[in-house]
Amino acid sequence: MIPERDSETTLDEDSQPNDEVMPYSDDETEEELESQQPVLEAGQNQSHRDAEERQDTLRKDCSWQVKANDHPFHQQPQFKRTVFLCFKKSRYAGNAIKTYKYNPITFLPLNLLEQFKRAANFYFLVLLILQSIPQISTLSWYTTLVPLLLVLGITAVKDLVDDIARHRMDSEVNNRTCEVIRDGRFKSTKWKDIQVGDVIRLKKNTFVPADVLLLSSSEPNSLCYVETAELDGETNLKFKMALEVTHRHLQEERAMADFNGLIECEEPNNRLDKFAGTLFWRNTSYSLDADKILLRGCKIRNTDYCHGMVIFAGADTKIMKNSGKTRFKRTKIDSLMNYMVYTIFVVLILLSAGLAIGHTYWEQQIGNSSWYLYDGQDISPPYRGFLNFWGYLIVLNTMVPISLYVSVEVIRWGQSCFINWDLQMYFPEKDTAAKARTTTLNEQLGQIHYIFSDKTGTLTQNIMTFKKCCINGQRYGDSRDRAGQLQSQPEQVDFSWNKYADGKFLFYDHYLIEQIKSGKDPEIHKFFFLLAICHTVMVDTCDAQLSYQAASPDEGALVTAARSFGYVFLSRTQNTITISEMGRERTYDVLAILDFNSDRKRMSVIVRDSDGSIRLYCKGADTVIYERLHPRNPKKEATEEALDIFANETLRTLCLCYRDISHEEFEAWNKKFAEASVATSNRDEALDKVYEEIEKNLILLGATAIEDKLQDGVPETISRLSRADIKIWVLTGDKKETAENIGFSCELLTDETTICYGEDTRQTRLENQRNRAGSSTHSSLGMNEPFFQGSRDRALIITGSWLNEILLEKKKKKKKLKLKFPRTAEEKKKQLEKRRRAEACKEQQQQNFVDLACECRAVICCRVTPKQKAMVVELVKKYKKAITLAIGDGANDVNMIKTAHIGVGISGQEGMQAVMSSDYSFGQFRSLQRLLLVHGRWSYIRMCKFLRYFFYKNFAFTLVHVWFSFFNGFSAQTAYEDWFITLYNVLYSSLPVLLVGLLDQDVSDKLSLRFPRLYVLGQKDLLFNYKKFFLSLLHGAVTSLIIFFIPYGAYLKTMGQDGEAPSDYQSFAVTAASSLIFVVNFQAIIILNSSTSVCFQIGLDTSYWTFVNAFSVFGSIALYFGITFDFHSAGIHILFPSGFQFTGTAPNALRQPYLWLTMILSIAVCLLPVVALRFFSTTLWPSESDKLQRRRRQLTAEEQQWQRRQSAFRRGVSGRRSAYAFSHQRGYADLIASGRSIRKKRAPLDAVLGTSG
Secondary structure (H helix, E strand, O other): OOHHHHOOEEOOOOOOOOOOOOOOOOOOOHHHHHHOOOEOOOOOOHHHHHHHHHHHHHHHHOOEEEEOOOOHHHHOHHHEEEEEOOEEEEOOOOOOOOOOOOOOOOHHHHHHHHHOOOHHHHHHHHHHHHHOOOOOOOOOOHHHHHHHHHHHHHHHHHHHHHHHHHHHHHHHHHOOEEEEEEOOEEEEEEHHHOOOOOEEEEEOOOEOOOEEEEEEEOOHHHEEEEEOHHHHOOOOOEEEEOOHHHHHHOOOHHHHHHOOOEEEEOOOOOOOOOOOEEEEEOOEEEEEOHHHEEOOOOEEEOOOEEEEEEEEOHHHOHHHHOOOOOOOOOOHHHHHHHHHHHHHHHHHHHHHHHHHHHHHHHHHHOHHHOHHHOOOOOOOHHHHHHHHHHHHHHHOHHHOOOOHHHHHHHHHHHHHHHHHOOHHHOEOOOOEOOEEOOOOOHHHHHOOOEEEEOOOOOOEOOOOEEEEEEEOOEEEOOOEOOOOOEOOOOOOOOOOOOOOOOOOOOOOEHHHHHHHHHOOOHHHHHHHHHHHHOOOOEEEEEOOEEEEEOOOHHHHHHHHHHHHOOEEEEEEOOOEEEEEEOOEEEEEEEEEEEOOOOOOOEEEEEEEOOOOOEEEEEEEOHHHHHHOEOOOOOOHHHHHHHHHHHHHOOEEEEEEEEEEEOHHHHHHHHHHHHHHHOOOOOHHHHHHHHHHHHOOOEEEEEEEEEEOOEOOOHHHHHHHHHHOOOEEEEEOOOOHHHHHHHHHHOOOOOOOOEEEEHHHHHHOHHHHHHHHOOOOOOOOHHHHOOOEOOOOOEEEEEEHHHHHHHOOOOOOOOOOOOOEOOOOHHHHHHHHHHHHHHHHHHHHHHHHHHHHHHOOOEEEEEOOOHHHHHHHHHHHHHHHOOOEEEEEOOHHHHHHHHHOOEEEEEOEOOEOHHHHOOOEEEOOOOHHHHHHHHHHHHHHHHHHHHHHHHHHHHHHHHHHHHHHHOOOOOOOOOOOOHHHHHHHHHHHOOHHHHHHHHHOOOOOHHHHHHOHHHHHHHHOOOOOOHHHHHHHHHHHHHHHHHHHHHHHHHHHOOOOOOOOOOOOHHHHHHHHHHHHHHHHHHHHHHHOOOOOOOOOOOOOOOOOOOHHHHHHHHHHHHHHHHHHHHHOOHHHHHHOOOOOOOOOHHHHHHOOHHHHHHHHHHHHHHHHHHHHHHHHHHHHOOOHHHHHHHOHHHHHHHHHHOOOOOOOOOOOOOOOOOOOOOOOOOOOOOOOOOOOOOOOOOOOHHHHEOOOO
16 A cells, blocks of 8 residues: 555665664653663774664564575574573474363373462361371361362362363364465465465465465455454454565465565564564565564455465464463452461461460370370370370361362352343343453452543444534534525435435535535535545445445544545555545555554545645644644634534544645655664654654644444443442543543533642642652651542543643653763762652652542543553552452553453444453443442352351351360360261351352342442441451351350250260260251351341341252251261161261260250350341441341332433533544554533632642
């Protein structure tokens, strides 16, 4: 498309490229450059040093060399690297991929090694080893082995299933075939046998096997259409284009076999949209960029065949470089849970040590004088105490929950499934369902404090419609007749005269159509001609219909509008573009495309007409266009007035302009452009600098106005989230006016909101604090008193430039690299102190900014870059320690999504990059309220209840051993039989809490949405914190006391039916164990119910009672009695006489009435105080959930009549202009955006800030 981009720089046969390179990155400031300046030694030649540095940088930036059809070239010694000792390996990877982790030999050792890296698993392995030592263990080995094997087995099976799937996928991919040049001909070759430098042929609907340079294709001008769904999830077609020289010369098989080009390019990396390199062929260099590269995983579409040269293979391809682990996110409860496990371990150590000391004392006082306890070994009491310390570590090991983490993962997996299955979050228009892309963050959805949202495509639909325009100072687009008179009844324009018109395009200004048809106004011709020619849209003809493939909805809307008005983009080649101008087809030479990026905020094309004249056409943001206009632009003020009017009508604007260029000026500029195009280092910066030289003295044509409506339900969603005490920040690339307007539209801002503007802080307390920060690094004005006085309903609106300035992030202008002699020690000390003060000042400003912004109910950040979006999120995380959520739909939101605790992606018009980087995704912003207020809240409550009960039941079970120790000489004897200890956590007490962790609901989903204030439970950590944790431990300790001492007291003075005292150890163990099973299973219902208000708690008032809950509680009890009777039967004793020695103990004990009376008394003493405490708590200090449960019947009746409030798009008037919302991707990014402005009277920040101290 652009011959100059493929500029030819003639070299001698042995010559090398001599591009100027910049040795430092753009991110380095003046101070950083000074600190890196090399020292010039005396007598050294400075020019020689400069040349060496340029060559070193060039080698570093373009150290990857690939030669076509030359395998020996890549096996040279300089292309090998040492991997171990003297063993070397080629730096070029083979094309076979290996994503699996294990093979049949390594699975067992590697999987066990990975699992024992987890502290809990390793701890229980050590316990198992200790249990094999008879001198210290009183427990059988299987009490630890069975639970450990269960946990390891479940994880191993899951890992094995996953790895088998990876094996199959690898085998299927590696054995695909494509045609590769072998012995001068194309031969079918497996993917795994492809090597770098190979020339391959790809056919329609096949996948690209490696990262390849497109050489030619069956399409005109060697275009190639690809689908990148495997890379970024996008299904819309993209196009790639080969170099013109390879298109001309590499079409035949013989030419492919003789091709010997050399590519020098960047090292393998994970940047999917970036590539910089140079092709050297026939003594000429050709610039390579991402538009000429086919990436592995792409699928060839609408192209019969294409040829390419492999640059990166296998593990070096960009898709494989992107398959590494993403940033691991851990929930707040995860961290808290880990600390609590550490706390339990410390308690275990202290208890074991205390009981060991008790045994030492008992041995000294009693044991040594008791002849019947003599075991024939003369061991000192301290040594016996030491052995008992390890024995108690084994006996009390159930305090540390081995199944905790497995149970948590099962619950999270179930909660994720419920999110995926929620039909109310399904978006039928795009056939998009909600998806939990992670299973580790569900409960954190119930603890969000701050939401950071993109605007375009997230709050708005990102479906652009051309509505109005301003041409040569005249506004068009209102409903007018052919004479230009306004009409009371809008009448749609009939475009039947234009065979290319889009049938869906609606327009109501008949006067503009008449002006176009008459051809009297040349400015109108230039206006629509610019829309038809200044873009990067590709055209596809299907069934004689034109179909446009646009990189952004904005650009598609503008080209479609020009098409409907008679200026039709028909086709393009590498260096031409064909336009139908009111029925006359004309082809223009495209001399250069000046690409878009987020810094330029504009794009331009330079074209040559048939008469030889050269003209530049440009479109971009009003801010950057107005800076580059010729001083004599008579329609500048009228166009600016039109921009203001369009802003009032909620329209997005874009300015259009042009300039004529002389042949001499273009030739001089084109030489610089050619040099910058083949630069191998800092190419983008070099091109931007060259672009600036030609984009000046522009003539303003007018402006376009595009409509982008809010999504359905956005105001309702924001209103509910605000009532849930969640603060919402909008981070957008729009200008301030547009962002503020959207704030009013979505009810983020209201008539009662006092709006403050960031620029007003320069002479207020924030600026004063900045000046004082250097002398006092610890003072913080925001920490001492609030910035605002009075009402809390305030909003802050800031810009990206203000953010950089106030946070001292603004770059200083870089100086040219200079060589200096070493500084003195005093100079270095001063420089270090200067940096220290600057860093302290920066941190102080960051703290003050966060304090200021977080006092506002809403914050809008406009004109921010992706980096700034991520920075704002990071600052709130750092200084507020609050849980954050970021939501967006485009590639420019990825940094923000990855930085936040929770990232949410919306599958919109800007591709799938945001979705693929997110933790959760869905089709519309309105689903966010259900994700947080329903699923997030439920998940938090369920997880908190589960953890509280889990710690409770383990302590209630384990501490019985401690009380028993006072009656057995602290001998580490267990209070239960071994099999009960083995199965307690596995079968007897795990199912009830597991199911409630999956199914429990304190209130319905409709009530959760209707009363958002219920959400504050998670924000304030009310259900699980250290206080709740220690209360659970205390509750477990009290329960263990009751479970032990009531049966103990009952057995002291009890007579059995046979007239004998049933004081044997096994009968006592059965009684205590049976009482414990009843208590913990009934307690499961009580502790998991947040608002118990009845006296009898056996399943009468669970938060969300189902048959499954009932079965889990009573089924666990029945399972216990069944297994207990089985293990005490004569049959199992005959089979395993050493393992089951107490035949008949359980049946005999359970036939005794006193045992049942003892259990009933134990259950009553354990549960009735808890029930009474809950009753008084919910009566005297009811929570919001308690109040709703009391009114459940009334609210249920109201729910049937309650309907959602319909969201309305608020409109108003303003004297401010709309903005240009720019994208942050180069080339195929959103080139256009803007909005409207609905705003109140400006409230200076000085009026609402407190006075400076």
